Amino acid sequence: MTTTTQTEQLVTLVRxxxxxxxxxxxxxxxxxxxxxxxxxxxxxxLDWKDSQFPExxxxxxxxxxxxxxxxxxxxxxxxWLSPDDDLYSCxxxxxxxxxxxxxxxxxxx
Numbered sequence: 001m002t003t004t005t006q007t008e009q010l011v012t013l014v015r016x017x018x019x020x021x022x023x024x025x026x027x028x029x030x031x032x033x034x035x036x037x038x039x040x041x042x043x044x045x046l047d048w049k050d051s052q053f054p055e056x057x058x059x060x061x062x063x064x065x066x067x068x069x070x071x072x073x074x075x076x077x078x079x080w081l082s083p084d085d086d087l088y089s090c091x092x093x094x095x096x097x098x099x100x101x102x103x104x105x106x107x108x109x
Contacts, residue, residue, distance in 0.1 A: 008069035011096055013043065014074055016062045021048050024069045030096070037093050044090040062087045066099040 009028040015021040022045050023108050025033075033041060043063045070077050089096055 005088075010067075010069050011072045012044070012066045012067060012068065012074070012099070014064045014070075014078060015043070016078065017050065020078060022071050022074055023048060024071060027096070030065060034093050035085070037091060042090040043094075046100050061090065063090065063092070063094060064088065065094040065096045067096050068099050070099045 009027050011025055011027050013023045013025065013030070015023075032041075033046075037043075044061070064078070066074075067079050077097075
């Protein structure tokens, strides 16, 4: 279990394909990568260590960033806890989405 401080400093980048794939990084790393999207970087260039479909086409791949390490409940975040109605490609800047049940409850009230 991560502490609140650790959660605030982590971001989980989710790649949606036929399966969900994640990369957990610090918020500082995320912000640095996000800035590089203007010039020389794509989300697809990260080391997706557990990738099941490394050769899958980018046209069917979308990215979302969630606050904290959500690898134990990524499917919940993507499907109902904090779904993202917009689709972001490998070259789009991302906003960090809230990932807690409390934030979800406040958003729908």
